[in-house]
Amino acid sequence: MTTVGLTRPGTVTMRALRLTTWGEPPTPTRIERPVPHGDEVLVRTEAVGLCHSDLHVVDKGAGTLPYRLPFTLGHEVAGQVAVLGPEADGVTVGERVVLYGPWGCGTCDRCAAGMDNYCDRRHTLTWHGAGLGRDGGMAEYVLVPSARYLVPIGDLPADQAAPLTDAGLTSYHAVAGLRSVLGKGATTVVIGVGGLGHLAVQILRATTPSRVLAVDIREEALTLAYRCGAHFGALLRADTGHELRAQSGGVGPDAVLDFAGTTESLELAASVLRPGGALTLVGSGGGHLTVRKPGALPQGFRLSLPFWGTRPELAEVIALARSGAIRVETEQFPLSTALDVFERLRQGRVRGRAVLVPD
Numbered sequence: 001m002t003t004v005g006l007t008r009p010g011t012v013t014m015r016a017l018r019l020t021t022w023g024e025p026p027t028p029t030r031i032e033r034p035v036p037h038g039d040e041v042l043v044r045t046e047a048v049g050l051c052h053s054d055l056h057v058v059d060k061g062a063g064t065l066p067y068r069l070p071f072t073l074g075h076e077v078a079g080q081v082a083v084l085g086p087e088a089d090g091v092t093v094g095e096r097v098v099l100y101g102p103w104g105c106g107t108c109d110r111c112a113a114g115m116d117n118y119c120d121r122r123h124t125l126t127w128h129g130a131g132l133g134r135d136g137g138m139a140e141y142v143l144v145p146s147a148r149y150l151v152p153i154g155d156l157p158a159d160q161a162a163p164l165t166d167a168g169l170t171s172y173h174a175v176a177g178l179r180s181v182l183g184k185g186a187t188t189v190v191i192g193v194g195g196l197g198h199l200a201v202q203i204l205r206a207t208t209p210s211r212v213l214a215v216d217i218r219e220e221a222l223t224l225a226y227r228c229g230a231h232f233g234a235l236l237r238a239d240t241g242h243e244l245r246a247q248s249g250g251v252g253p254d255a256v257l258d259f260a261g262t263t264e265s266l267e268l269a270a271s272v273l274r275p276g277g278a279l280t281l282v283g284s285g286g287g288h289l290t291v292r293k294p295g296a297l298p299q300g301f302r303l304s305l306p307f308w309g310t311r312p313e314l315a316e317v318i319a320l321a322r323s324g325a326i327r328v329e330t331e332q333f334p335l336s337t338a339l340d341v342f343e344r345l346r347q348g349r350v351r352g353r354a355v356l357v358p359d
Ligand code: FEH
Pocket: 051, 053, 054, 128, 132, 166, 167, 170, 307, 308
């Protein structure tokens, strides 16, 4: 059932999936189609990915997120430039684009460098970006504050492009932070081969000389890992650490990318890492790891918790995809079935990344 937001008679409207009440499911709504002003750009949505963060916003956002309701969900967006604001430049009407999703303050040093994901004023903002406190792409159109948040995609299919803006960019940014330890002969473990992990395997193979070992709790995920270029796959069990050490020359992996983020995955990572190795925690599994000296962590242990990615990196991810070096495993669904797809994602019944297509 679609509710109709307050719209003036004669205005052009559009369908949007909006979060209107904390703790309640998002509501299919008809609202006014935005008109771009200044350097804003209106994009017609072609595809929008569904992320576990969308579940977090809907299921646990009350009292934990600074967002102001209502807003339209959807932070993994691909589409076509529909209308330019009078001062907008850098893109043309009809151009196919993706949205760089993390929108910061727009004026601090980090935002000016295209690093809105690490905006210096993040703590003052009531949003994280498109679909995260600001109107996003689970709608027929999405209004983007500036063309600087748009990256051209050429003829890349929308269902491939949309997930690259978050799942792809987050994985790419995480790998980029490991460049210093991933030289010739290095080994990397990827824990969790899901919507992000399967892209991380491909990005590691495409951009580093590293040997790639995959770990997951599901056999089908290991099959996907091998298809994505992993050299070895192991189920997460009591003896996984021995297998990983054996597969990394007996010295242990130089890096671990943890897309699960559970206590079990963190402890496995810390137990196998090579001295001087790096653990990158991406998954929001809520697990914990004790960091103490003296303690059990390897000498020279490094930990990072990267968040999303930068606008220049998004252009690099799109270029990798357009070259054929990476490919997203997706399941496509009509946008009108979004609430069912939210439920499928909650129940772990989505293979790869779920992508919603306006119908
Ligand atoms: C977005 C906003 C807040 C937390 C996490 C996220 C991720 O989905 C972005 O990749």
